[in-house]
Amino acid sequence: MDSTRTVRTPGIRIPEFRDDGSPPARPGTIEDLADFLQRRAPVLVLTGAGCSTGSGIPAYRDPDGRWNRRQPIFFQEFIDSAVTRRRYWARSFLGWPVMHRARAGDAHRALAGLAARGLLTGLVTQNVDGLHQAAGHRDVLELHGGLQRVLCLDCGAAIDRDVLQQRLLVANPDWAPDVLEIRPDGDAELDDAAYPGFRVVDCEGCGGRLKPDVVFFGETVPAERFAAVRTRLASAGGLLVAGSSLVVGSGFRIVREAVRRGLPVAAVTRGRTRADALLEFNVRDDCGTALTRTLDRLDSP
Template sequence: MAELARLVEGGDVAVLSGAGLSTESGIPDYRGPTSTVRTPMTFQVFTGDPAARQRYWARSHLGWRTIARAAPNAGHRAVAHLQDQGLLAGVITQNVDGLHQSAGARDVVELHGNLDRVVCLTCGDALAREELESRLTQANPGFDAHAATLNPDGDVELPDEQVRGFHIADCQTCHGGMLKPDVVFFGETVPAERVRACFRLVESARLLLVLGSSLTVMSGRRFVLRAAKLGIPVAIVNQGATRGDPYAALTVDGPLGVVLPELARRAAGRVGAGT
């Protein structure tokens, strides 16, 4: 912890956060110690299979209730505190739950989007998730399924018999366009300008601090590889090993809700003392 605080207190820290940061808020991750193996919805299946789209929206309709109620945990608040102390160059998150912002973080780059927005794939119109949820509730007055397991992308596990008859909603702007959460599904490409903005943030930072990501997929790992190539130190806080460990100057294995508040206390304390 002392070494991690020493690295962070120098400021200009770019944060890259993953699903492990939100597990203590009740949102599971894909690959952490409490995760279960499942196949996430892909962009190709969502757009190409009406039955799969029906299943997704029925499950996501239930899962959104948990996502919407989730509150930031001590780890999110610690990141916001580090930003308030002027130690962060910026925050990139792979999460789609908006909890960084709820904790007070500013100008967060949402690499994979946010579940609180919905976009029409036909005309590009966007709407708030609450508006869509109201429409889905009205269209499915007898839908009384109960979620057993919440997944990181906001949907839940439901048997097929509870999905049959669920009515999905189309775009009201272009009258029939396909609606999709404004998040990057597996098999979908992150918008190029968003990726470039993340690279610029990492390249201008003094330290890349990875929080709660296994770095299994290239979407996040590429920023670790770029930092390592440029000689920018990488520090990783996660429960369990990550694919970025070989490139890290320091790794801390522990619960983020415990490690990050202590980090914020030490780093802010040293800055306040002028050390």
Template sequence: MRTRPTLSWSPPEGLPPGTTDLGPVADVLAAGGVLVLSGAGISTESGIPDYRGEGGSLSRHTPMTYQEFVGAERARRRYWARSHLGWRTFGRARPNAGHRAVAAFGRQGLLAGVITQNVDGLHQAAGSAGVVELHGSLGRVVCLSCDSVVPRGELARRLEEANAGFAPVAAALNPDGDADLTDEQVGDFRVVPCGVCGGVLKPDVVFFGESVPPPRVALCRELVGGAASLLVLGSSLTVMSGLRFVREAARAGKPVLIVNRDPTRGDGLAVTRVAAPLGTALTAVAERLAVPVGEGA
């Protein structure tokens, strides 16, 4: 169950400090069989903010829960107004050096798979294949009544037509594609129904308070079981949806390595935590391993 986020987690005393030594990361990648688990931190260099850390969105923004979304038309209007505005920026984001490095490691056969907690699709845009989107994707929209799925671009077009001239200035953009708007800015924004059955449309993402589909969890556990090691990239591991895979890897005796600027809930289970920007760190590892990254998408 993905619950409302913890807003005030802080590392306990005794956690190992972060390092700048990339040697262990390079060593496990050279050995192959690495399962990557990525979080919002890998996308910050693409202009998408993270939830936690300095300036993280949870310091000013609590994502809407599934219960709020399905429970009130007013909540859905607020969500879609904010998300529609945010999509104009979110949908234009492009992969950064970190995403391109992960894709390059995959092309070289060094990875056992990629699990991402992100909903931005940037791993796939960079060329990574077989990415498991743990929390879904903002690039798709699903009907809660008939289960039909449409591309986000199609919904964006319909919302533009229904809300001509809607162009408020948002205070900020959040990792879930939600722009910060006041109730006054939301105004009488018009939400459009499913084009097939007239039902309620929802982004194909796992909201806080909603369960990750069991088959998806089972697939992730299968990937953990088949991997030689687990490399966490840009995740604080604050929510259990990602932390459970770190715990499973550690219980199985598989090395866990973390690249994240700030301390994480998994540090005590990790061989090392590299405290460095993802793009810089992964590019440096690729160079050390003579893995060509290129400019990518």
């Protein structure tokens, strides 16, 4: 049994949607969205979990932006605690196959289609699943990183996640606990009794700690990524938010930067967003359905 205690990170909370009493964004239509893309092209797109739910990847929040999952692992806990790292990698070991099997959905394909028609100046995603790239989208900025990559915290070596999965399989040939639930971002819910039997593997080069190349809660998004977003906004005629409640500060920051530059912002997402007061409109529909219909309308004579 592990003797290392789990470290708790004080002062860090899960971002929550707070209703300030302002009215929701004006309801938008497919015609509004098609017109926005044509008039404001090229448009920068910011995507969130709603683009990937159709691919079988659960979202953290419900349509009203409320957190509907257990508390995630925080960055400092992961860094400081061997127990926390064991829990993360055990859950990832069982959740990664679901991410690996996921395929690009209607939203990913429709956005790639809009890019191919010259209507986009790039795509920034808060997702870590790589499905925009799988759909053929070439200009993708991963704001929060990507699960397909693993980094050594001590020497900086990069490892492919599939390679690490094979190492974990070798280290845990008979470990097969019941999976209670598949959670967002390659995570799995397990009974507490399952964790002590799991063996973590370390960096083959230096024996250091391994971490997925993603931004954990409580971790800072690298400044160069926001600089890259600003470069894309400089050549954009507008910003389209797809599948995000914008509750997480990094996404909301991009919307505020667009507004500061005088760019119009629209959204297509099922529920309310943190930025409703800043939106021209919100098409409150499934991303895949709405974006596919918009692409079809743009292609109609």
